[in-house]
Amino acid sequence: MQRYKCVLSYDGTGFFGYQVQPNKRTVQGEVEAVLAKLHKGRDVKVTGSGRTDAGVHAKGQVIHFDSPLNIPNDKWVIALNSLLPADVSILTVEDAVDGFHARFDAVGKEYRYYLQLSSNRDPFMRNYAYQYPFSVNVNAMEQASVFLKGTHDFTSFCSAKTEVVDKIRTIEEIDFSFEGNLLILKFVGNGFLYNMVRILTGTLLEVGTGARTPEEMAFILEKKDRRYAGKTAPAHGLYLWKVMY
């Protein structure tokens, strides 16, 4: 039995999220169906670094699975991709040490949020960036992000629906860059709570339009109450970019 670590990318548009749900098309479900085929119908469980919601994309999701099959890593990539649908792609497969765990061994994650600052809707980006027709002050958003970086209790920036108890996380980096009319927010941290990147983005946008001041971020953090933060930005602008081990 060999444990494999596998990096994959998917277009989240056609999925009800990463995690298996009965009678729904999910990324985990598609990968497990393909692994079952390669193992003559035997169930092979796949463990991801974490869930992504319906519509959320991944450039570098990481999963692990165990297999008795003796297949070289590059052949795993070819075999999996030849059976997977076109909206999921296996990028790499490598041998992992016994006991490697895609979720518990992750030491950090990078997410990116794509905003399209335009009043013209772009049919090619409708599922890949959040079209935002208002002008934003990126400088103010950068000032706000200073309050968010570091180690904090992020209860206010977490969906109230979560079951996680410890809401202390460390954000190492919040970076802003432009590609044409796309404003890309990059978040790097040791872990992110449920909807956290989308709530951070929604709140930063409210700073960008002047509806909130950068300094309000300190107040929101302190309140430890979801109702004080801004709107949850839509799923289709979000990408799980990388998982660090």
Add this chain to the structure above:
Amino acid sequence: MQRYKCVLSYDGTGFFGYQVQPNKRTVQGEVEAVLAKLHKGRDVKVTGSGRTDAGVHAKGQVIHFDSPLNIPNDKWVIALNSLLPADVSILTVEDAVDGFHARFDAVGKEYRYYLQLSSNRDPFMRNYAYQYPFSVNVNAMEQASVFLKGTHDFTSFCSAKTEVVDKIRTIEEIDFSFEGNLLILKFVGNGFLYNMVRILTGTLLEVGTGARTPEEMAFILEKKDRRYAGKTAPAHGLYLWKVMY
């Protein structure tokens, strides 16, 4: 009655091409349905600069239509977009002179063909570029394009299914550029025959891989027979980029 010239963009993935067909989702069909709504159910015919096939995209298709409604141009854009599905977007609407014709008055067109030179499939580009896993010699493709530029009988580079009689066209420009692993072929000419850009691209790719020499292009043109040219490149890499008047 005012004649309007309208520039629109669409993601061709979800359409059976531009032109209306019974019981099929088409771009023209969607636009005409919206215009009928805006005209209280009255039919408003839309005329495009030309057809695009199923899966082919447009960054700047041009259409014209006549309307008795007295709506300012920018309000036309908003009204149409508010009713159109998200994979079509009206970019501009302007008053056209009486008798302006989107098809007959076009003096040139620009098409682009997107190739993704990669052996890893990219879930985000699966409908927007033709993934080509072989290495290509762009220099040889450029040499081949010299034979194709200018005024020629393009019968060999036209689908045998066409009904057009005059197959003489002028290609003013064939340009090659890279954006990351995307190789973009730009074709500018006074008009293009049915499937012409896709057959040109497919044939140039065969030069790129060394299966044909650049000089063979002269021979293929001379033969005036579709069977001598290369494969038709798939629809989903092709974009109608611009129509010139």
